Amino acid sequence: MSFDRRAVLRFLEATGHNIFYVMLLLFGQAGAYLLLMPVIFSYLIFSRKIHRNVAYYMKRRFPAHGVLRLWFDTYQLVYSFGQVLVDRGWLGLCRGARLNGELVGQDELLALIAKGRGLVLLTAHVGNWQTALSHICGFKVPVNSLMHYEQEAVAKHYFDLRRESVPFKIIKSNGFMGGMIESTAALQRGEVVTIMGDRYAGGPYAEVTFLGGKVRLPAAAYSLAAATGAPVAILLAAKTRRRDYIMKVWDIFYPEPCDRNHRQEHLSRWTGRFAQSLERYLGEYPYQWYNFFDFWSQ
Amino acid sequence: MEELKKQIKEMVVRDLKLQGVDPAKIDDNTPLFEEGLGLDSLDAVELVVLVQKHFDVQIDDMDEGQAAFKSINTLAEFIAEKRKK
Numbered sequence: 368m369s370f371d372r373r374a375v376l377r378f379l380e381a382t383g384h385n386i387f388y389v390m391l392l393l394f395g396q397a398g399a400y401l402l403l404m405p406v407i408f409s410y411l412i413f414s415r416k417i418h419r420n421v422a423y424y425m426k427r428r429f430p431a432h433g434v435l436r437l438w439f440d441t442y443q444l445v446y447s448f449g450q451v452l453v454d455r456g457w458l459g460l461c462r463g464a465r466l467n468g469e470l471v472g473q474d475e476l477l478a479l480i481a482k483g484r485g486l487v488l489l490t491a492h493v494g495n496w497q498t499a500l501s502h503i504c505g506f507k508v509p510v511n512s513l514m515h516y517e518q519e520a521v522a523k524h525y526f527d528l529r530r531e532s533v534p535f536k537i538i539k540s541n542g543f544m545g546g547m548i549e550s551t552a553a554l555q556r557g558e559v560v561t562i563m564g565d566r567y568a569g570g571p572y573a574e575v576t577f578l579g580g581k582v583r584l585p586a587a588a589y590s591l592a593a594a595t596g597a598p599v600a601i602l603l604a605a606k607t608r609r610r611d612y613i614m615k616v617w618d619i620f621y622p623e624p625c626d627r628n629h630r631q632e633h634l635s636r637w638t639g640r641f642a643q644s645l646e647r648y649l650g651e652y653p654y655q656w657y658n659f660f661d662f663w664s665q
Numbered sequence: 666m667e668e669l670k671k672q673i674k675e676m677v678v679r680d681l682k683l684q685g686v687d688p689a690k691i692d693d694n695t696p697l698f699e700e701g702l703g704l705d706s707l708d709a710v711e712l713v714v715l716v717q718k719h720f721d722v723q724i725d726d727m728d729e730g731q732a733a734f735k736s737i738n739t740l741a742e743f744i745a746e747k748r749k750k
Binding site: 539542547548549550551552571587590591594595626627628630 | 681682683684705706707708709710711713714717723724725726727729730731734
């Protein structure tokens with residue numbers, strides 16, 4: 368008798384999702400959070416892979432922590448990620464479900480947009496970034512999001528669940544010139560372009576120090592801003608309480624234009640500023656880092 | 666059209682700071698990117714801005730950019746066509 372391991376895993380995964388959906392419908396967000404605790408605990412007991420994938424970050428963020436302390440750090444991080452996933456399901460499935468978001472630095476962003484030179488909003492895979500970005504509104508100019516295929520699919524899925532249309536225009540980064548032409552045009556029209564500044568998936572990059580190690584980070588955003596004269600604002604989201612999240616502007620700067628012979632050093636400087644903001648963020652929210660792979664070898 | 670091509674070549678070499686390249690020696694059909702003039706996606710960003718600044722022509726999307734940025738010839742045709750409208 369043949370044993371299709373993948374089919375079994377798919378079945379178990381679907382069953383797991385369905386159990387969470389039932390919990391959400393019957394007991395709401397709090398009920399699903401409660402179920403999440405033993406699920407994450409069991410997952411950490413039986414999966415060595417998750418410990419390995421989280422350890423790349425944990426050992427840099429908490430170098431002094433021993434094995435037991437790191438185990439509980441991992442629990443907190445995976446549990447917080449589980450909460451973000453539960454929230455997404457809850458917002459999609461339950462009528463009246465709502466998270467309260469606060470945008471710290473909104474006035475500064477509005478003042479930058481009012482200058483009419485566009486705005487590059489740089490963010491990262493931290494906190495409940497998808498939910499938070501989905502609710503960016505009140506900018507009075509169109510918002511564009513530079514995304515690769517997987518991010519686009521997740522964003523569309525989120526809005527499909529809520530039976531809403533995507534409130535921003537998606538610029539595909541896997542197209543000609545990595546979506547740079549559309550992004551440039553959008554900034555020239557004075558619009559907002561959001562870009563993930565942490566995961567490198569090809570194209571221009573800079574190597575900077577982040578949490579004590581060298582890492583390759585995408586750098587096209589800074590060139591985009593320098594060429595168009597747009598400012599860069601680093602906006603990171605964090606879940607603060609069960610139904611609250613915060614989006615905070617961590618840094619604002621204007622990358623100055625530079626010629627191609629000095630481009631790399633300029634890109635390294637601006638990318639370094641992004642890395643510093645991310646470090647400060649992780650100082651405050653150490654368990655909201657959602658890059659589950661060896662980030663330093665990307 | 667020849668004057669427009671000359672202006673584009675001079676703009677590319679001067680504003681993108683291509684070292685050791687003589688604008689007069691650029692072939693009209695030389696690809697702008699990769700193996701041609703060696704431009705990359707960051708140069709594409711600057712090129713979109715330069716075309717807007719010098720010729721008042723906006724390149725709005727990937728399809729337009731892909732067609733226009735093949736060579737000096739295609740860029741000149743694109744600019745000329747947009748200016749007619």
